[in-house]
Amino acid sequence: MDFSVLYIGSGQATWNGAVPLAKTGVKIGVIEESQYGGVCSNKGCNAKIILDKPLQLIDQIKALQGRGLDGVPDVNWEDLMAHKHELIVPQDQHGKDRLDNVGITTISGHAEFVDAHTVAVGKKTYTADKIVIASGMRPHRLDIPGAEHFDNSTDFLSLPHMPEHVTILGGGFVGIEFATIASAVGAKVDVITRGADILKQFPREYVASIKADLKQAGVRFIPDMAVQSAEKTSSGQITLNGPKGFVLTTDYVLDATGRVPNHDQLNLEAAGVKANAHGIEVNDYLQTNVPHIYAAGDAIDKTTPKLTPTAAFESRYLAAKFMGTNEGPIAYPAISEIVFTSPRIAQVGVHLDEAKANPDKYEVVSASYDGDWYRQVENEQRGQLALIFEKANQKLVGAAEKANAAEETINTIVPYVQMALTKEELNDFVYVFPSIAYTLQRRLPLV
Numbered sequence: 001m002d003f004s005v006l007y008i009g010s011g012q013a014t015w016n017g018a019v020p021l022a023k024t025g026v027k028i029g030v031i032e033e034s035q036y037g038g039v040c041s042n043k044g045c046n047a048k049i050i051l052d053k054p055l056q057l058i059d060q061i062k063a064l065q066g067r068g069l070d071g072v073p074d075v076n077w078e079d080l081m082a083h084k085h086e087l088i089v090p091q092d093q094h095g096k097d098r099l100d101n102v103g104i105t106t107i108s109g110h111a112e113f114v115d116a117h118t119v120a121v122g123k124k125t126y127t128a129d130k131i132v133i134a135s136g137m138r139p140h141r142l143d144i145p146g147a148e149h150f151d152n153s154t155d156f157l158s159l160p161h162m163p164e165h166v167t168i169l170g171g172g173f174v175g176i177e178f179a180t181i182a183s184a185v186g187a188k189v190d191v192i193t194r195g196a197d198i199l200k201q202f203p204r205e206y207v208a209s210i211k212a213d214l215k216q217a218g219v220r221f222i223p224d225m226a227v228q229s230a231e232k233t234s235s236g237q238i239t240l241n242g243p244k245g246f247v248l249t250t251d252y253v254l255d256a257t258g259r260v261p262n263h264d265q266l267n268l269e270a271a272g273v274k275a276n277a278h279g280i281e282v283n284d285y286l287q288t289n290v291p292h293i294y295a296a297g298d299a300i301d302k303t304t305p306k307l308t309p310t311a312a313f314e315s316r317y318l319a320a321k322f323m324g325t326n327e328g329p330i331a332y333p334a335i336s337e338i339v340f341t342s343p344r345i346a347q348v349g350v351h352l353d354e355a356k357a358n359p360d361k362y363e364v365v366s367a368s369y370d371g372d373w374y375r376q377v378e379n380e381q382r383g384q385l386a387l388i389f390e391k392a393n394q395k396l397v398g399a400a401e402k403a404n405a406a407e408e409t410i411n412t413i414v415p416y417v418q419m420a421l422t423k424e425e426l427n428d429f430v431y432v433f434p435s436i437a438y439t440l441q442r443r444l445p446l447v
C-alpha cells in the first residue's frame, strides 16, 4: 500500500488529526483539489470575520458617540477587501506547508474511488490501508431558470465593489451574516426566505431582536417567498419573479440557500460506500459501511452542527483512534455555536427555547446588560444572557447570549457546561477584573 491513511480533502476535518498522526511516523497522503486548508481557511470563517470585525467595531464606535468619541469612520470596502486578500491568499500555501512540514505527501487534484483501497487523481492511482473522506460541502445552487446570475458565498467574500442593492436568498448563517455585512457597508439589503423566519437554531427572542436591528438599519425581510425565476435586465440588473405576481429588481443576488455535500463527485459506488443527500453515512466510530473507510467533518450525515470546531474534533478523534489511544465511540462534548451578527448570538449546550418549553426540567436564569456597569463602558444596552440549569441537580447544562462579545462569554461557559458544574461550583473561580468572565460570574445566581 502507498499509505497507511489517505485523506480526501485538506480542511479542518483532515489536518487537525493528520498532522499529529504524521508526527507519530504514520505514512499519510492528503489529496486536495482546490485550496489547502479547506473552506474555513480560504473561503469561509476566516475571510468572513476579516470583513465583519471592522464593521462591528463601527457599531461599537456609534454606541459611544457623545460619550468620548466624536465621528464615525467611513467603510472603504475596496481597502477592506485588499486587507482580506492579504491575509487569506497565503492560507492555501500555509495549509500545504503545514502538511508537507510533518512529512505528509500532498497530492493536488480531484480524487475519485477506483475500488475500496484505491483512489485515482487523474491518471495516477494511490492505495491505502485506511481512507478518510473529508471532502466537505459546496454552496447549494437554486435549481430555477436564471440561477446562473446569482453569486454564492465564495463570490461574495471576494466582491470587488459593494453593489447598491443586494438581495439575499436564504435566512441561515450565510444569509444573515452577509446581510449584516452588506447593510453595514451601506447597501440596500433585501432578505428573501422560503420559510417564515430566520436563524432557526438560535433563541427566538434573540433572533427577533437582531431582526429588529437589521430592519432599523433598512434591511427588508420578505418571508414565505420561493423565488421561481430570474433574468438579467438590459441595464445589467437582475429581476426575480415569484408566486402571486412577486417581482423584484436588484443589482446583485446572493444564493445563500445552504450547502450540499461533495460526495456525489467521488465515485463512491466503486468503493461501495453508502451516502445520502445529507452526507456520508457513518456509525459512532465515524466508520462507513466499508470498515476501513471513515468520514469526518461537513462530509458526514450528522445531527451535530456542521462547523469548524466539530470537524476539527472529529479529525482529532479519528487520529486518536488510528493511534490506538481511543478505541471508544466518538463522544461529542457540549457544542457551542455563534452567528456573527452585530451584536452576536452565541449558545452552548441545551438550547434556550427547549429549556423554556420544559420548565419542569430546566430553570432559566436570565440577565440583561443594561444594568451592568462593565458593559456600559461600551454603552452596550441590548445585551442579554440566559443560563440554563437542570432543576433536578442544579447543574449548568446550557447558555445563550446576545451581545457584542458573545463569543467570549460562551467560550468561558463551555468548560462549565462540559464539566456540568453546579451553581455553587460556578462561584469558585477567581477571574481578572474587569473582564467579561468576571462580569459573567456576577450574573450567576448566588447560592
Ligand SMILES: Cc1cc2nc3c(=O)[nH]c(=O)nc-3n(C[C@H](O)[C@H](O)[C@H](O)COP(=O)(O)OP(=O)(O)OC[C@H]3O[C@@H](n4cnc5c(N)ncnc54)[C@H](O)[C@@H]3O)c2cc1C
Pocket (backbone or CB within 6 Å): 008, 009, 010, 011, 012, 013, 014, 031, 032, 033, 034, 035, 036, 037, 038, 039, 040, 041, 043, 044, 045, 046, 048, 109, 110, 111, 112, 134, 135, 136, 137, 153, 154, 174, 262, 265, 266, 296, 297, 298, 299, 306, 307, 308, 309, 311
Ligand atoms: C461562508 C462560510 C462561513 C463560515 N463561517 C463559519 C464560522 O464562522 N464558524 C464555523 O465554525 N464554521 C463556519 N463555516 C463552516 C466551516 O467552514 C466548515 O464547517 C468547515 O470548513 C468544514 O471543514 P471540512 O474539513 O469538513 O470541509 P472543507 O473545509 O469543506 O474541506 C473539504 C476539502 O475537500 C476538498 N475536496 C472535496 N472533494 C474533493 C475531491 N474529490 N478531491 C480532492 N479534494 C476534494 C475541497 O476542495 C475542500 O478543500 C463557514 C462556512 C462558510 C461557507
Ligand SMILES: NC(=O)c1ccc[n+]([C@@H]2O[C@H](COP(=O)([O-])OP(=O)(O)OC[C@H]3O[C@@H](n4cnc5c(N)ncnc54)[C@H](O)[C@@H]3O)[C@@H](O)[C@H]2O)c1
Pocket (backbone or CB within 6 Å): 142, 169, 170, 171, 172, 173, 174, 175, 177, 193, 194, 195, 198, 199, 226, 256, 257, 258, 259, 305, 306, 307, 337, 338, 339, 340
Ligand atoms: N457562524 C458560523 O458558524 C457559520 C457561518 C456561515 C456558515 N456556517 C455553516 O455553513 C453551512 C451553510 O450555511 P448556510 O447559511 O448556507 O446554510 P443554512 O442551512 O444555515 O441556511 C440555508 C437557508 O436557505 C434556505 N433554503 C434552503 N433551500 C432553499 C430553497 N430551495 N429555496 C429557498 N430557500 C432555501 C433555508 O431555509 C435556510 O434559511 C451551515 O452548515 C453552517 O453551519 C456557519
